[in-house]
Amino acid sequence: MIRLNLTQRIWFSFISILLMVALLIGVIYPISLKSTLTEETYRIIEQEQNRFANPEGEYFAPPQTELDFIERRDAERSVFHFFLMNQFGTIEGDPVPSEVLQEMGDRAQNQMTRRGRYELTYNDAALFYVVYKVYTTGGEMYHISYMWDTYRDQMVNRLWGRLSYIMLFASLMSLVPAFWLKHYLKSPLTSLGNHFEQIAERNWKEPFHWEGDDDFEKLSNQFEKMRQNLIKYDSAQKTFIQHASHELKTPIMVVKSYAQSVKDGILPKENIENTMDVILEESNRMEKRVKDMLYYTKLESLKEAPMEMREFPFGSIGYHVGERFRLAREDVDIVVNGDQVMIYGDKEQLRVLLENLVENALRYAVSTIELNARDLGDYHVAIDVANNGDPIPEEEVEHVFTPFRKGNKGQFGLGLAIVKRICELHGGYPQVRNADKGVIFTMVLPRNKLVDNQGKL
Numbered sequence: 001m002i003r004l005n006l007t008q009r010i011w012f013s014f015i016s017i018l019l020m021v022a023l024l025i026g027v028i029y030p031i032s033l034k035s036t037l038t039e040e041t042y043r044i045i046e047q048e049q050n051r052f053a054n055p056e057g058e059y060f061a062p063p064q065t066e067l068d069f070i071e072r073r074d075a076e077r078s079v080f081h082f083f084l085m086n087q088f089g090t091i092e093g094d095p096v097p098s099e100v101l102q103e104m105g106d107r108a109q110n111q112m113t114r115r116g117r118y119e120l121t122y123n124d125a126a127l128f129y130v131v132y133k134v135y136t137t138g139g140e141m142y143h144i145s146y147m148w149d150t151y152r153d154q155m156v157n158r159l160w161g162r163l164s165y166i167m168l169f170a171s172l173m174s175l176v177p178a179f180w181l182k183h184y185l186k187s188p189l190t191s192l193g194n195h196f197e198q199i200a201e202r203n204w205k206e207p208f209h210w211e212g213d214d215d216f217e218k219l220s221n222q223f224e225k226m227r228q229n230l231i232k233y234d235s236a237q238k239t240f241i242q243h244a245s246h247e248l249k250t251p252i253m254v255v256k257s258y259a260q261s262v263k264d265g266i267l268p269k270e271n272i273e274n275t276m277d278v279i280l281e282e283s284n285r286m287e288k289r290v291k292d293m294l295y296y297t298k299l300e301s302l303k304e305a306p307m308e309m310r311e312f313p314f315g316s317i318g319y320h321v322g323e324r325f326r327l328a329r330e331d332v333d334i335v336v337n338g339d340q341v342m343i344y345g346d347k348e349q350l351r352v353l354l355e356n357l358v359e360n361a362l363r364y365a366v367s368t369i370e371l372n373a374r375d376l377g378d379y380h381v382a383i384d385v386a387n388n389g390d391p392i393p394e395e396e397v398e399h400v401f402t403p404f405r406k407g408n409k410g411q412f413g414l415g416l417a418i419v420k421r422i423c424e425l426h427g428g429y430p431q432v433r434n435a436d437k438g439v440i441f442t443m444v445l446p447r448n449k450l451v452d453n454q455g456k457l
Helices: 005-054 070-075 097-112 149-174 175-200 214-264 272-302 315-326 347-364 415-425
Strands: 080-085 089-091 115-123 125-136 140-150 309-313 333-337 342-346 367-377 378-386 429-436 438-446
Touching: 005 080, 005 125, 005 140, 005 149, 070 080, 080 097, 097 115, 097 140, 149 175, 175 214, 214 272, 309 315, 315 333, 315 347, 315 367, 342 347, 342 378, 342 438, 347 367, 347 378, 347 415, 347 438, 415 429, 415 438
Parallel strands: 333 367
Antiparallel strands: 080 089, 080 140, 115 125, 125 140, 309 342, 367 378, 378 438, 429 438
């Protein structure tokens, strides 16, 4: 298959259009032109027939085609006349061959109308004639006027020649819009291609905007939106790496310093057991950070991978999470409500979502954490995790789901960012608000698989 660039496609399109138009004109126009000129030939014959029969009368009718005055006059001179009486008795007029006279006489005798139009072929030439029936005291007489096809063919050739010049001129003139269209299409696309090359080299600092045509302006706006998203994504990736490095740097430094101290025979704590506890604690912290980061990056790839979606009661994950964290803080009660409410989603992911919400609540709760599921009645269900701790500062509410955002107790992490991502993967959205006593996190999820992201069946 031949591949064409933009310029070649433009020229190929113009040439194809011109050839198609020329082909259509070459096939249809001669047929239409011959039909029109044949009609005009009969009109000229009838007009000259009337004028021959009554020279004093006014029988001139304006022509219906664009004929020059001289050409029309030559046509009128090409009309011949003769009269027939009793089928073959020639009274007067121009002589015609006997076989032509025979056919004309037969047509005249069989003619039922006052005037009739006919055509015959003689020596590979077409002869057009009109028979006009005249009633006299001696019987019926036929006024026959005829014209050879020479006039029609000459007119077809002349008009076809003129049309050929017009087509040639139109083809040459079409080069102007072709060059303009090539420049019109190539300029913005070339500019867009240059910007794509810059982005391919990870250089997306230069903005792109094209003014003029609405379609190209829309394309440039889409490109600019993509560029802005790439900048945000690159910034988020760099921030993620910086925060991840910072999160891992501290526990690694502690573990390294404690291990070196033990090696040197120095115990940073009272005894070796307490020293090892610090090393284990920092190792566990480091392990949790690594797992969170791996899980968060895994969630980014789940958009293209199928999830194990099914329906299950909220209690099957609510009680499990409650029992798991009940011993983490014995002074905090974990209450589960709405255990019979049916949830639709990936059970393992929603369990992780609930664990992260409860783990976050344990940092701030004073005495109670409530896990609640409720049917919203609009094809959605809501999962609430409330704690009776201090409210979130208003300036921090909109940032609580941002990765590595520092909380009011100096906590960094990915827990709530993971919660938001899981919620979005299920077609839902997270909310957080300060209540009269504490804070409530709400996850709104579709109730079943027939519901889309807008909550419509």
